[in-house]
Amino acid sequence: MASVSAQAQEFFNRYEQLKAIEQTKNLLIEVSSSFSRILAKKLPNSSLNSEYYVVNFNSAVLQDLLGRITELEDAYQRERLDHDRETRFNREVQMHEMELMEQLTRFKTAMDQEPFVIALLDGDGMIFRDSLVQQGEKGGKDAANQLWLAIRDYTSETFTNIHSPKIVARIYANVRGLGETLFKAGIIDKLSVFEDFVRGFNGGRLLFDFVDVGSGKDRADDKLAGKLSSFSHYHHETLKLNLYNCHCQQIFLGCSHDNGYARLLEDNLADIELTRRITLLEGFPFERELASLIGSYRVTKFETLFRESKITPLSNHTWENAVTTSNSYSSSNIGHPNSRAVSRTPSNSNGTAATTSAASATSGSSSTTPATWASTIAASASTTFKDLTPSKPSTPSPPVIERNKYGQRVDRIDFKAAPKDELNRVKKLKLCNLFFLLGDCPNPNCYHTHDYKLGKQERMVLQVVARMTPCHFGTECDDATCIYGHRCPLSEAGKKDCYWGSNCRFDADAHGIDTNIVKLTKV
Known part of the structure; x- marks a missing residue:
């Protein structure tokens, strides 16, 4: 709007100049006519040469004035056309700006809807405490509820700008292999206990899933990151999917037992906005390479939920x-x-x-x-x-x-x-x-x-x-x-x-x- 006002003032000034020139022209014409009359009165018997001189002088002055007037009129028309074009352009820009502002408002409203935080856990290392696992299905439901409460309390205390987010949890693990490990360690008395625990966890909260990734040493790794690329390919893809999701406000990443995630996290160190979106969740003490990244990421620990020591099998x-x-x-x-x-x-x-x-x-x-x-x-x-x-x-x-x-x-x-x-x-x-x-x-x-x-x-x-x-x-x-x-x-x-x-x-x-x-x- 300020630019439009300035242009309008400029055109007004030019108009005043043209008006002044027009007045000057009229004045010169009057002066020329008056000069001719005076000359005729003072030289009534003048020769033809003097008359010819006066006529030629008046004619030259008039021709010059008319030429100047024509140039000024042409310049005025050009300026007027430019002014009209600028006015139309500014009006279109203003309308487009208003449309963009409306779009931004709609996008901001859509982005602010359905905010959520997500916990991505490598279940082969982030293992719930024995007292929960041993309760089977009931322990699974209790574990889901306690994890939900822990994330809710931490989020409300730490991220005051996140209001009432939904809480999502994805645990990736080889369910059968982990169950056998717990069984061999004497933590559970039969494999079905851990299967019941997983079923209870999945039913404990609507957005909580304990995902069985099958056998293989690093299958849980594979499921957790979109390594954040092959928890290595799947885990990384899952992490990237949420890391760049505008609705995802925070990611709780549980992987303290595996140095393989260090390369994944190092890739994001250059972008402080990405590091702020990840909170490292500690179960077992951080491995050496992960411990070196603690200063760059937010870290928390839910002590009442996860084991702090690795499982030791029974002596053979x-x-x-x-x-x-x-x-x-x-x-x-x-x-x-x-x-x-x-x-x-x-x-x-x-x-x-x-x-x-x-x-x-x-x-x-x-x-x-x-x-x-x-x-x-x-x-x-x-x-x-x-x-x-x-x-x-x-x-x-x-x-x-x-x-x-x-x-x-x-x-x-x-x-x-x-x-x-x-x-x-x-x-x-x-x-x-x-x-x-x-x-x-x-x-x-x-x-x-x-x-x-x-x-x-x-x-x-x-x-x-x-x-x-x-x-x-x-x-x-x-x-x-x-x-x-x-x-x-x-x-x-x-x-x-x-x-x-x-x-x-x-x-x-x-x-x-x-x-x-x-x-x-x-x-």
Whole structure:
């Protein structure tokens, strides 16, 4: 508006100038006429030359004045056209400015609607306290409600500009693998307890989800960031999706146990607006690389919700007196029939199941010599197996894990050689894999069968059955006694798919494994 007023004043000034020139012209004409009359009176008898001079003078003055007037009129018309054009342009600009302001108001109103804060947690490390997990479904609901209250209170105290936001929570974890870890550590007495906990958490709050990402060491990482790019690809994508969402006011990122998130967070250090949108949630103490970023991000801790120490599995010293199971298989055999028969005794007074080795009871610390596959079948068909080989005192060699050139674990086992009918029959027996293959079941309330008299051939088939269950740590597993599978039994070397496709229980990295062994890792 100020620019329009200035232009109007300028045009008014030009108009006044033209008006003054017009008045000057009229005055000159009058002066010229008066001069001619005076001259005629004073020189009545003047010669023709003097008359000619006066006439020419008057004519020249008039021509000059008329030329000036024409130029001024043309200039005036041009200025007037420019002024009209400027007026129309300014009016259009004003109207466009008003439309933009209305759009901004609508956008601001839309952006301010449905604000929310979100908690993105790597559930493989951000583990709820034992007292909550052990309550099953009720504990899951309590955990969801307590997490909701903790986020609400922290948000209202810290972010006064965020008014009544919705609270969303996404926990990504390998539910089965985490349940087995809790079970082996003695925190829960059966796997179904943790499954009930997850179900209770999902039902505790409308916008709270405990997402099962399946097996694989870093699947939870993958789900959590849009690493903030492959919690690595999925986790990062989820994080980026919310990080640049105008409705998302704050992200609570729970990943204190894994240095892999450090690279993700370092990418945003240059943008202070992005770092302000992330609050690091501490469970386990921050790993070294993450600890170096604490000064750049806001940090909080919900002490009553999450464990502050990592889970310690129960000691496996009881396995040393139980059967010795080989986890290596050749292409011509499924397993080594060198394990001693194990019998289960009732639980003792403090609830720990006791195991005894029949071979140990008769021969003390004597060791056994592996039998052949053929001899095992023949022996199991005729009579019970007895190992009468004299003991050979020797220092046991440390267990080894065979790996390919990529460092991936390779378990020597030919799944195709296992008889399908026998596999299906053994599966239906619902045997406890831990008890029959490792010699001990740490869960006194285990609902699987323990009192079955397992034959040697059945035991080797059970080893194959156990390998069909994915290991939580995948091909990077370094537990020599691990009985679970580290590669898909239906996948062939070099092929990244199998019969089950995307529905396969095994991670994509567990397909197409190169089975050529190039190195051994001593444990």
